[in-house]
Amino acid sequence: MSEVLLKAENLEVAFGGVKAADGVNLTIDKGEFVAIIGPNGSGKTTFLNLCTGYIRPVSGHVWLGDQEITRMAPRQIARRGIARAFQIPQLFTDHNVIENVMLAIASREGIWQAFTALDRPKYRAEAMELLELLNLGDYAETMAGTLPEGLRKLADVTVAMALRPQLLLLDEPTSGVSALERFPLMDTLMKAMKARGVTALFVEHDMEIVENYADRVVVWNAGTVMAEGTPAEVMKDPRVLENVVGIV
Amino acid sequence: MNRTLTLSGVALIILALAPQIFPFLQFTLTIAIAKGFAALGVALLLRAGLISLGHAMYYAIGAYAAAFMAQKLGITDFAVIMIAATVISAFFGLVFGLFLVRYRAIFFAMLNLAVSMVIYSLASKLYGITGGTDGLRVAVPTIFGMELSKDAFDGVLYYVSIVLVVALGYLIHRYLKSPLGNALSAVHSNEVRLEYLGVSAWSSLLTAYTISAALAGVGGAIAALSIGHVLPEYAFWTESGHLVLTAVLGGIAGIAGPFLGSVFLELIHTIAVGFAAEAWNMIVGVALLVVIFFLPRGLFGLFERLSGQKATDGEPKL
Ligand SMILES: Nc1ncnc2c1ncn2[C@@H]1O[C@H](COP(=O)(O)OP(=O)(O)O)[C@@H](O)[C@H]1O
Ligand SMILES: [Mg+2]
Numbered sequence: 014m015s016e017v018l019l020k021a022e023n024l025e026v027a028f029g030g031v032k033a034a035d036g037v038n039l040t041i042d043k044g045e046f047v048a049i050i051g052p053n054g055s056g057k058t059t060f061l062n063l064c065t066g067y068i069r070p071v072s073g074h075v076w077l078g079d080q081e082i083t084r085m086a087p088r089q090i091a092r093r094g095i096a097r098a099f100q101i102p103q104l105f106t107d108h109n110v111i112e113n114v115m116l117a118i119a120s121r122e123g124i125w126q127a128f129t130a131l132d133r134p135k136y137r138a139e140a141m142e143l144l145e146l147l148n149l150g151d152y153a154e155t156m157a158g159t160l161p162e163g164l165r166k167l168a169d170v171t172v173a174m175a176l177r178p179q180l181l182l183l184d185e186p187t188s189g190v191s192a193l194e195r196f197p198l199m200d201t202l203m204k205a206m207k208a209r210g211v212t213a214l215f216v217e218h219d220m221e222i223v224e225n226y227a228d229r230v231v232v233w234n235a236g237t238v239m240a241e242g243t244p245a246e247v248m249k250d251p252r253v254l255e256n257v258v259g260i261v
Numbered sequence: 262m263n264r265t266l267t268l269s270g271v272a273l274i275i276l277a278l279a280p281q282i283f284p285f286l287q288f289t290l291t292i293a294i295a296k297g298f299a300a301l302g303v304a305l306l307l308r309a310g311l312i313s314l315g316h317a318m319y320y321a322i323g324a325y326a327a328a329f330m331a332q333k334l335g336i337t338d339f340a341v342i343m344i345a346a347t348v349i350s351a352f353f354g355l356v357f358g359l360f361l362v363r364y365r366a367i368f369f370a371m372l373n374l375a376v377s378m379v380i381y382s383l384a385s386k387l388y389g390i391t392g393g394t395d396g397l398r399v400a401v402p403t404i405f406g407m408e409l410s411k412d413a414f415d416g417v418l419y420y421v422s423i424v425l426v427v428a429l430g431y432l433i434h435r436y437l438k439s440p441l442g443n444a445l446s447a448v449h450s451n452e453v454r455l456e457y458l459g460v461s462a463w464s465s466l467l468t469a470y471t472i473s474a475a476l477a478g479v480g481g482a483i484a485a486l487s488i489g490h491v492l493p494e495y496a497f498w499t500e501s502g503h504l505v506l507t508a509v510l511g512g513i514a515g516i517a518g519p520f521l522g523s524v525f526l527e528l529i530h531t532i533a534v535g536f537a538a539e540a541w542n543m544i545v546g547v548a549l550l551v552v553i554f555f556l557p558r559g560l561f562g563l564f565e566r567l568s569g570q571k572a573t574d575g576e577p578k579l
Contacts, residue, residue: 065457091459103454105447116447119440120458124465127441128432158450176458 015042017078018180018212019095024063024073033059034070035236041180041214046206048223048244049216051233052256057216058100059236061182065097066090077180096178100185100216102169106158110149110168113157114140117175140175146205147171163190163198170202174209181206183215187222195219199226224248232256268567269517276524277423280416287419291487293520293527294422296320298480300507300519301433302473307505307513308437309466310449311362314370314501315377319474321384321496323350323481328397328491329390339402339417339486346482347475354474355467362466377496384493396492399485415487422483429479430516436472445469477504506545510552512559521560 017040024037033056041047049057062068064075066087074083082090091097105113115136119126144150147167152160160168166186173181186202187195199222206213217223223230224244232240232253240250247253280287299320306313326346330336336345361372384391391397401414409417436442444465447455452462485491494500503526511522526545533541556562 067453087453087456088459088461091457097457103451103457105450105454107446107450108443112443116440116443117458119443120460124440124444124460127439127468128435129440130435130438131440131443132438172454172458 015044017041017076018043018045019064019214020074020076021060021064022074022076024060024070024075026059026063026068026070032056032236034063034073037063037073037237039231039238039241041212043179043212044210045212046203046226046228047214047231048227048229049214049231049233050218050220050223051239053218055233056236057233058184060233061097061184061214061216064090064182065095091176094179095182096173096176096180097182098166098170098173098184098186100188102165104157104160104165104168104172106156109154109156110160110171111137111140111144111153113168113172114143114175117172121176143171143175143205146208147174148201163194166190167198167201170205174205174211177209179212181211181213183213185216185218187217187219195222196225220248265515265565268564272517272521273423273427277420280419287415288487289527289531290524291415291419291422292484293524294426295480295483295487296504296507296527297426297511297520297523298429298483299477300504300511300523301430301516302476302480303504304508304511304513304519305433305437305445305469305473305476307508308449309445309469311365311466312370312505313373313473314498314505315373315375315380316473316477316504317498317500318373318377318380318496319350319354319477320481320484320500320504321380321491321493322353322474323347323478324485324491324495325384325391325397325481326350326478327482327485328399331400331402332397333390337400337403338406339404339414339421342402342486343479343482346485347478350478350481351471351475354471354478358467358470358474362463362470374498374501377498377501381493381496381498384496391493394493396490399489399491401489402486411489418483418486425479425483426520429476430520433472433476434516441465441468506549510549510559512556512561512564514558515561515564517564518559518561521564525560 019041021037021039024034026034037060051057063070066085069084074081077093077095080093082093115131118136118139119131141153144153149167149171152164157168170183170186187198190198203226227244230241230244230247231238232247234256240247240253276290279290299316303313303316323346326349327342330342330345336342357376361369364372385394401409401411404417444455444460448462448465455462481495507522507526508519512518529544530541533544552559
């Protein structure tokens, strides 16, 4: 019997006239690696925003395990075990890469440490191990603000993983990365997530990536789930072929 | 780092010896240290990208707390006065901070200014407590029951102030290196990421704001005891502007910066008043321009170059 980790029920939110979430229902089981695919503007990022408390739904509910997290603030949800890497990487640009990761590690243990150094051997070792797992070891001392775009996304994922989340949300981890580099990047991410036993939900618009890496695919269209299933099942659905594969 | 320490040590020794050689400097340097504490408080907030245009209010609160205790409550012990003045300013910082640290940028600057103007007018109007526009006189405190002459006390105050620079400077240094201190510049560079780490930007800032008010209060208490008189003008907005100027001029990257800026400005002020009173604003203006264009890390940047240390990457640039 699989264990439900995240459950979203009837989420609705609108911006102006646009229904960015129009009755979203979705569950993710522990250990799954789920992809969300769908056209631009279909509400994929909005769904991640709703799950992490960045925006609040007009109606509907979100549960993490058996705890309802609807309407909690992002920091409360983060403390309960959901971490997020962003479509546009969010890093502390005045800190170097390893300090970004160490801040995440420190916040996991509680930020109320006012007299012990952030840069301490224990944090540094853990951060370095994680950076090496994600092939960023060489960039540990680089200022986060000066990293190239592709590496910045990877660093963003590293920071999220340093929280040791139960659930990791990845918003288009391969966007802005050249077609040639996408598969190696996904290999790196998969290796790291398997090593850490992380359940993950990732938004991706490349169907080839989805077919290769996802256990299950959720197809988004106009603020709602249009289809879901294994990559093979979903690819047979004519509506998906027309609305999603045709466009992206 | 070791050379920075050595250089800081040399600077402190010069500071300690200066009044022995030039006694007339003691008062000027005491005030410089007092304002340096307040500027250090302002510098903490600048790290988080927040400019307070009202911090002179905490300097004034520290000063009035010291004066009030000595004059109205009959508390004369130096140590008790200093500690209580610090705690009282920290308390006001905490209370005002509860709502002020919700704001950013121009709103934060202006709201601090507004609150400080209220404090200024209360200090001028609440005659029974504050002595109104006449202010309060501050008697010479006792030290562990000993009564001292004003001169002897001023000497003690000066050296205690230097010890406080070292002790509090060290604590603030530790704080800035800690996770909580790092969260401060993290608020500046990416508040969204910070919240997604599960850290409350609001409480990180409230901590910093309370500490910064306490530092300003320490400075105010030193000034009150040194001058022997407190006035509502301590809280006037131009004084708050002066503190921001001092912090920027000195540099916010290290603990030494605000003190360097403050000593520099007070010395220039003393000299200018003696020789060319009308040149004071001009000198300050030019000094600020030089710093902004050539020393983005303030006088502290010069200090680092002297100590052969390159600007480290991790610290905020202003
Ligand atoms: N904060 C917001 N304010 C206004 N409109 C928004 C906001 N966030 C998203 N939208 C709109 O909601 C729709 C879905 O956006 P988004 O979730 O970013 O799509 P996706 O990630 O699938 O490309 C778009 O029409 C977008 O313009
Ligand atoms: Mg998106």
